[in-house]
Amino acid sequence: MGCFSILKTTMFVFNGVIFLGGLAVLGIGIWMKLDSSSFAKILDKAVPQLPQLPHVAYLCIALGAFLLLVGFLGCCGAMRESKCLLVVFFVVMLILFIVEVSGAVVVLAFSAVADIFVDHLKQWALKTLKEGYGRQDDITGIWNTTMNELKCCGFHNYTDFSNSFFYQEHANKYPAFCCPANEECPESDIDKNKQGCLHKFQVFLSRNGKIVGGVYLGIGALEAAAMIVSMTLYCQIGTNL
Known part of the structure; x- marks a missing residue:
């Protein structure tokens, strides 16, 4: 009992x-x-x-x-x-x-198909950074949130924004997330140590995967x-x- x-x-x-x-x-x-x-x-x-x-x-x-x-x-x-x-x-x-x-x-x-997924993600990411960032509010908001939270710049690095819509519309400057003073800047002032969001996301997964x-x-x-x-x-x- x-x-x-x-x-x-x-x-x-x-x-x-x-x-x-x-x-x-x-x-x-x-x-x-x-x-x-x-x-x-x-x-x-x-x-x-x-x-x-x-x-x-x-x-x-x-x-x-x-x-x-x-x-x-x-x-x-x-x-x-x-x-x-x-x-x-x-x-x-x-x-x-x-x-x-x-x-x-x-x-x-x-x-095993993770590499295929990453390839598709890469194509989507680069396309949105080149054509949608700074032009479409939803795309811009998603990327701003991602780069702000992960403290990253672009998908691979700042070069993903080269010759993009944002780059051309802002007098050949890069987003503030890629710059040391958190202000739009030319390539000469870019924070070259700022890593891309893909690398940051991979680090995040490796650190938190065991917790999940x-x-x-x-x-x-x-x-x-x-x-x-x-x-x-x-x-x-x-x-x-």
């Missing part, structure tokens, strides 16, 4: 946290939907270069509702000792676990533990009466 009570409490606390998290996310989504003007102002101040995201509210509402459902199933299934709710909770966790494992397998299976993988494994372990606990409770219900 002592072990059974501990499992019930663990299940309740674990899913209670999920329930409260879902409630918070749902509340944020509803607030974003009802008071979109205030949210837009906050988003604009926090990330001025990032285009507005009109569907974020719906995403938060959907995610919050899903977390609420999962938390409710787990909490009620444990405390009411309902086999039906525990089975539904187990199935939901199993589906999530299978989706995550499938995603990991797909990523590993297609890692650890978080991914941690989530999978929690889901597996939740399934084990839910099935243990399911099997114990009826034998502890």
